Amino acid sequence: MSNRMPPLVSAISDSGALCYALLRIVEFHAAWLPRAASTELKIELGYRIGKLGSALASAHLRFTELTTDVRLLAPICLEHGIVEVLHAETDETIAAASNLLLTLVGSFVRALIAGRNRDPLFEVLDGPGATLLAGLAAQFPASAAPWPTPSHGTTVLYGNALPIPQAASSPSRAWELEPRRGDEPSWAALIGTPGGRAQILYDIFADIELSAMEVCAASLVRFRELPVQFKIDMARQCWDEARHASACLIRSEELGGPSIGRRYSLKVWDRWAAGRDVIECLCIEQLVQEGNALDSVESLASSFRATGDARSADLLKVFGRDEELHTAIGNKWVNAIAGMGPDLSFGQRLRNAAQRIGLTVPGHAPVAFEARRRGGFPESFLQELASVNRSA
Numbered sequence: 001m002s003n004r005m006p007p008l009v010s011a012i013s014d015s016g017a018l019c020y021a022l023l024r025i026v027e028f029h030a031a032w033l034p035r036a037a038s039t040e041l042k043i044e045l046g047y048r049i050g051k052l053g054s055a056l057a058s059a060h061l062r063f064t065e066l067t068t069d070v071r072l073l074a075p076i077c078l079e080h081g082i083v084e085v086l087h088a089e090t091d092e093t094i095a096a097a098s099n100l101l102l103t104l105v106g107s108f109v110r111a112l113i114a115g116r117n118r119d120p121l122f123e124v125l126d127g128p129g130a131t132l133l134a135g136l137a138a139q140f141p142a143s144a145a146p147w148p149t150p151s152h153g154t155t156v157l158y159g160n161a162l163p164i165p166q167a168a169s170s171p172s173r174a175w176e177l178e179p180r181r182g183d184e185p186s187w188a189a190l191i192g193t194p195g196g197r198a199q200i201l202y203d204i205f206a207d208i209e210l211s212a213m214e215v216c217a218a219s220l221v222r223f224r225e226l227p228v229q230f231k232i233d234m235a236r237q238c239w240d241e242a243r244h245a246s247a248c249l250i251r252s253e254e255l256g257g258p259s260i261g262r263r264y265s266l267k268v269w270d271r272w273a274a275g276r277d278v279i280e281c282l283c284i285e286q287l288v289q290e291g292n293a294l295d296s297v298e299s300l301a302s303s304f305r306a307t308g309d310a311r312s313a314d315l316l317k318v319f320g321r322d323e324e325l326h327t328a329i330g331n332k333w334v335n336a337i338a339g340m341g342p343d344l345s346f347g348q349r350l351r352n353a354a355q356r357i358g359l360t361v362p363g364h365a366p367v368a369f370e371a372r373r374r375g376g377f378p379e380s381f382l383q384e385l386a387s388v389n390r391s392a
């Protein structure tokens, strides 16, 4: 495809176009995820966002090694292939459209490899790019149809005005889930029996993880103007939350299934949706809700362990480590973006965000200082939390 160009130009062109393709397809999946109703499809979309985001992270790293230019250009035929599935809305059409876009990645990667194979010098000079493409070819299937021949020299530039599927204003839920009534027994009352513990894990799946996954997907499209690295971080977290959702379901079934019911709430989503801008949204989700979760997940793991359920406790320990990564993502972007905005202290920002959604920082659980430290909370804020703890 690009073997007539000088090797450096070819390498920049290939990696930029690859980033373009992956970024557009991540965005499409992110717009679809809250809309998908079936739990299975929703979690699969979360996994796919993670896989595409991880490929984007590697491709973008290669691109930034080659050039300081941030513009991502791609052949116009690639964009035409992507927008063909712009209007998928039902579970069935979203699943088919997602499959199609993954094969589009596979076919595009193979077209890039075929172009390089015609120039052994380029293959040697851009070894890291070649290795990246070989890895992606193994992950993404090719379509049966041949890759379209690009119209000569016609390219398209990535920008946040390019069309994406319409985002849902509120997420869909599968038919087997029913809204909470509010009169369900507390977790303290449930933890003593296997069915009760299965219920707690199901509640974590349906009240927290599903919405957390949707919040990350929705952040990716709501704040499209932010840099590629933000989208890579949201894609990573979306994958983590999809894994958490799936792990809760597996363990809940191992314990015999939830004893009370398959109930859900949208409180995590609704709180995030109350944020008025990117900083407030990050504070609400990653720093207030997930920051408090760093404290409560340790207490909950101890309570599970005290009942002799080490397997569930160990599962929660993994969640805790992942959540540290998520608060670190929140801290990183709040600091990066807040530097351009009004001069509020970190603690004040978090207290304002917590107040907006009717929570406090810290919440009810004892503060997990080490976890919060690893999760990127600044030392001055940890000292504030320590003084709240002392005076409580």
Ligand SMILES: [Fe+2]
Pocket: 209, 212, 240, 241, 244, 319
């Ligand atoms: Fe999670």
Ligand SMILES: [Fe+2]
Pocket: 212, 241, 290, 322, 323, 326
């Ligand atoms: Fe999380």
